[in-house]
Amino acid sequence: MAASERLNQWLRDAHAMETQAEQLLDGQRRRIDGDPVFSARLEQHIEITKTQRERLDRCLERRRTSASTLKDTAARVTATAQNFSGFFVEDEVVKGALAIYTFEQMAIASYLILEAAAKADVDEETALAAPWKFIIEALDTVVRDNAAHKST
Numbered sequence: 001m002a003a004s005e006r007l008n009q010w011l012r013d014a015h016a017m018e019t020q021a022e023q024l025l026d027g028q029r030r031r032i033d034g035d036p037v038f039s040a041r042l043e044q045h046i047e048i049t050k051t052q053r054e055r056l057d058r059c060l061e062r063r064r065t066s067a068s069t070l071k072d073t074a075a076r077v078t079a080t081a082q083n084f085s086g087f088f089v090e091d092e093v094v095k096g097a098l099a100i101y102t103f104e105q106m107a108i109a110s111y112l113i114l115e116a117a118a119k120a121d122v123d124e125e126t127a128l129a130a131p132w133k134f135i136i137e138a139l140d141t142v143v144r145d146n147a148a149h150k151s152t
């Protein structure tokens with residue numbers, strides 16, 4: 001497979017990943033209603049996820065390829081299953097945070113790969129659409145905020 005075709009494939013994978021993230025976050029938002037701080041954070045995360053998916057869409061368009069519908073559908077099913085699996089758990093917020101944190105670790109690794117591939121293919125715009133640094137900083141902020149919250 002040519003390097004540029006591989007980059008297209010990883011762009012489609014990232015698009016499917018953000019589609020799955022949105023389903024996962026939206027499912028959690030609908031289930032969690034007793035925690036306003038976590039709910040607000042989920043809302044914010046959903047908006048960021050949508051914006052990121054649109055950015056990837058523009059990269060795919062510019063590279064004259066499109067998101068794989070089949071893959072996106074498969075991702076949606078997985079996200080639904082993940083939402084149901086936590087249905088009767090009492091510590092829902094903690095389990096939810098764990099699922100998101102795990103998912104974001106995968107996103108960081110995926111975007112590191114995407115950025116490296118984009119740079120190799122001299123596609124600076126796609127390299128800039130790989131926000132792994134932003135995710136690391138956001139996770140760091142959430143952990144620190146939470147630690148401060150617990151100690152007061």
Ligand SMILES: [Fe+2]
Nearest residue numbers: 021045049104
């Ligand atoms: Fe995210």
